[in-house]
Amino acid sequence: MDFESFTLLAATDDLGVEPAARADADGLELRMDFADEPLAQLDAYDGDLPILVTNRPTWEGGEAADTASRLDTLEAALEHDAVTAVDLELAALEGAGDHNAGRVADAARDRDATVVVSTHNFESTPDRDAIVSRLDRACNQGDVGKMASTAQSPDDVLAMLGATRELTAAGEQVATMCMGSAGRHSRAVAPVYGSRIGYAPVDPADATAPGQYDLATLRTLVGQLQSDG
């Protein structure tokens, strides 16, 4: 997955959803930090969809302890041909935490896998200039810069959409979304402004973040807005 165009990922902790995701997803996000035996799942995987692997540390809203093992698991995942992209936190690449994720980015590049550099805010949304600045840093560390913030108002979504448009026009690859009920519509609208990645669970009960649509709904919404030109 190179994310040259909008790519809709079925976000999951269970690769067994792959057959049900094929109709609407371009790929899978395997949230290894949520999953039981994620590496064994990858060993057994014989699905058609490519996989982006994520192993989110607790200090960025996930469930993985900030240990060398967290990064070892991502490197092991990259050895599977089906894994064509990896998510690494901007903070982990800039030296936060106890373990620098640069070695995982190097392993990804050695296998021609895409590096998605992510940053999250589960409380608020920065202003547009701050979003641009942080996403620009993320783009400098990898192939796609990703921000998921939490919207408290329509103005927050406008800031995210404006930053998305500004960076896309500048030639950057970004993926953006606003979490929560006030930000939900951004998941369908941000692709119109250049966002390259969407995340949605096959079953709405299996959401991996606040405000996600289910996969079929998000595919329909994005498809309609893209066809509107």
Ligand SMILES: O=C1C[C@@](O)(C(=O)O)C[C@@H](O)[C@@H]1O
């Ligand atoms: O970073 C992201 C985006 C996300 O948090 C969302 O808001 O859809 C969902 C996560 O699974 C993914 O790793």
